[in-house]
Amino acid sequence: MIEAHGLTKRYGETVAVDDLSFTVQPGTVTGFLGPNGAGKSTTMRMILGLDAPTSGTVTVNGKPYAEHDRPLAEVGALLEARAVHTGRSARNHLLAMAATTGIGRRRVEEVIDLVGLHDVAGRRAGAFSLGMGQRLGIGSALLADPQTLILDEPVNGLDPDGIRWIRNLLTGLAHEGRTVFLSSHLMSEMALTADHVIVVGRGRLLKDQSMAQFIAEASTDVVQVRSPQSRELAELLTASGGTVRRAGADDLEVEGLSSERIGAAAAGAGLTLFQLTTQIASLEEAYMSLTEDAVVYRAPVDRTSATDTESAA
């Protein structure tokens, strides 16, 4: 469990994270969403004690990260930029990390196999492709079999196989009761992996709710209807109180009536339906509408400096 209370980070004039409070629950995958410069990476760095908050606190399983005896067994982290010495082999990197908490060579080899780096573990990490680097970072995070995983853009650079692998891995770890906190810009991927979302914009909390609720709130109740008798159907539905928009020769978009009522009305009038679909917003649409508002709301704020903070972090 990760708990942030009033977490704030300022770099001079720039407020990277602004009074952020949230809880990441164990047993679920929590997605951390927000535009570039929204403060996601800074927040993750503060969770790990790499950056000190200007004010506020953040704890992992009840204690500040630095106060844990076995930090790697508590939190496994993959941070956005590479955090590996380019001159060292993947195996030696993992051995050095493992040594800090007394984990031996056998577990290191196990992790190397787990993340699929068996054939390249002896090569310098600097020669790795982006995807291989990600796998090494994930291996590093999994080394001590931690309670909590914090992953910044874990699918970055992974091939479809790798993306599916990490999705299954993360949902599996959450089912075991672990806390999984990940950020990603790939909304379709996030929609498949995360059960809960925390959305930030300009360092502030915009949403903290379940994925289903987040999407439901963003969805308008538009029902798509296809019928060969669309003109008659449109008249009927308008008469029943719906707002009908023509979307094609046979296609209608209806607002204000549920799909049940539309179906029943069509049956009553003896009209044929080919398709009857309630339109659900995608996570991407939900996210875009939310963050667009945030951007419009705060448009006058200097944007470049916040972006710099993110990329420098």
Add this chain to the structure above:
Amino acid sequence: MSVAATIDRQSSGTGSSVVSHPVVLRRVVASEWIKFRTLRSTIAVLGAAIVGMVLIALLVAYNTRHLTPNLQPDDHVPSSTMQGYYLGQLLIGALGVLFVTGEYSTGMIRSTMAAVPRRLPVIWAKLVVFVSVTLVSMVSICLVAFLAAQALIGQYRPGYSLGQPHVLRVVIGTGVYLTLVGVIGAMLGWIVRSTPGALVAYIGVMLVLPVLFGSVLGTWGKDVAEFMPSTAGGSFVRSLSEPHTLSPWTGLGVLALWAVVGVVVASVQLRRRDA
């Protein structure tokens, strides 16, 4: 201990099968030792220092094998064959710098600090590893270089032996000197964090400032220069004392004090700043 650790991990509820142990200095030292020996760059720099010390000792020995009138007095004292330390202090200083700044330039420091979030054990562990490696390797290579050079000189004229007055101080002292300046390099690495920046700072402190103070700023400048790390430490590794320098043991003390100041400043900075 491992039994307790196993129970501890199992009681935490996720049935983890990986046994981990508390992060203590001993384990951080083990980690830093792996890091030190698994980089080609550190091994290459250390190797260059070792080869350089021996080659320069032999070169000086060969050039001074005959006592000709144009040799200066300090060309044929015990410390003359140890002049490889001029090169050595650059290489070992760079080794100290790279051991630290290599982590910052590659981003490795984030992994390191995530694994050891209390941070200070990392400074201590790097110090333990660096001092052990350089002290053992540099003292041994100084002995080897000295004995080889004296053996070569011995073919032509009487050389020096380790048993003669002050010779052991000079020979072992050169290894100690190189270790201490390397520590200063490492601490500059912690403070400056960038490889080029720390290297420039190191060369400035070790080579430029003493010359500037010693030759440009008159008598008071010389008074300052004798307390600079390379000048103070230099008096410990020379057989003949130069004007305006400290006595050998005071010089060593001052050099060691600089190293301690470096460790203190670096530690305070590491605790205070974001990683």
